[in-house]
Amino acid sequence: MDLSSLNIFRTVVSENGVTRAAVKLNRVQSNVTTRIRQLEEDLGAALFTRDGRRLVLTPAGSTLLPYAERLLALADEARHAITEERPHGRLRLGTMESTAASRLPSALARYHQRWPDVTLELVTGVTQSLIESVKNFTVDTALIARPPEANALPSDQFDSVVVFSEELVLISPRGQRPVATARDIAGNTLVAFAHGCAYRTYAARWYEAQGVRPARVLELGSYHAIVACVAAGAGVAVVPRSVLNLAHTGDDIALHPLGAIGKIDTLLIWRPGHCSAALNALRELLSAEGTLPVRQ
Secondary structure: OOHHHHHHHHHHHHOOOHHHHHHHHOOOHHHHHHHHHHHHHHHOOOOEEEEOOEEEEOHHHHHHHHHHHHHHHHHHHHHHHHOOOOOOEEEEEEEOHHHHHHOHHHHHHHHHHHOOOEEEEEEEOOHHHHHHHHHOOOOOEEEEEOOOOOOOOOOOOOEEEEEEEEEEEEEEEOOOOOOOOHHHHOOOEEEEOOOOOHHHHHHHHHHHOOOOOOOEEEEOOOHHHHHHHHHOOOOEEEEEHHHHHHHOOOOOEEEEEOHHHHEEEEEEEEOOOOOOHHHHHHHHHHHHHOOOOOOO
């Protein structure tokens, strides 16, 4: 069981099949299939089963996957530890959609220009799923909203640094009367991401602190769709102000400050000991970017 075979196995899983994995790995399909078969023979267990045209992990494959992620991550750490400090290799970055849209474009452009030998892979998700991705070695580091729960980032599992500060605001359709408390919008639908989104949790706590619950929740998967639905009159939403700078909503929405509860740090998190040159360079660049104003 060598690292190359484990990388092929992980890629087949992440790419949902041999064909796409072969393209990503720059190998022929027959070679990928052969290496998977050899790995299965070495382990004495089938790793995949077919469901029509899809490959599905067997229980043995599901058991192997987190070990493969950990072994490959440790191998990357070992390479970084014994090679020169110039950033290089692969860096898998998880991020919230809002951060990817409003904060990262200029930062990642500068990073790529400065460190072209780093292959940066970007994955988006909500805060809870990103925390799990770092914990399970699916990504090397992630940008998340500071979780409302005090024990969400145990110090023995995560290191972190504040890189940005966001302001959450309530948005409503233009014409909505001023919103001073949650009671002013008690009958409105809350438009939000699915559970696991830290911003949604902060919004829920804002409601709960005033003894109010949203009339209903409409779950959507992007801020573009959320802002558009609010502008069309579907309800209200709690979003980062930085996202609205990119939305070009004109006079279609009204903004209502949330006060102190709306001030949320964005953290860069990683596993303790995982301090590659590529990650350190990203951390330094993002910390510097955090001192700059968001482009209007």
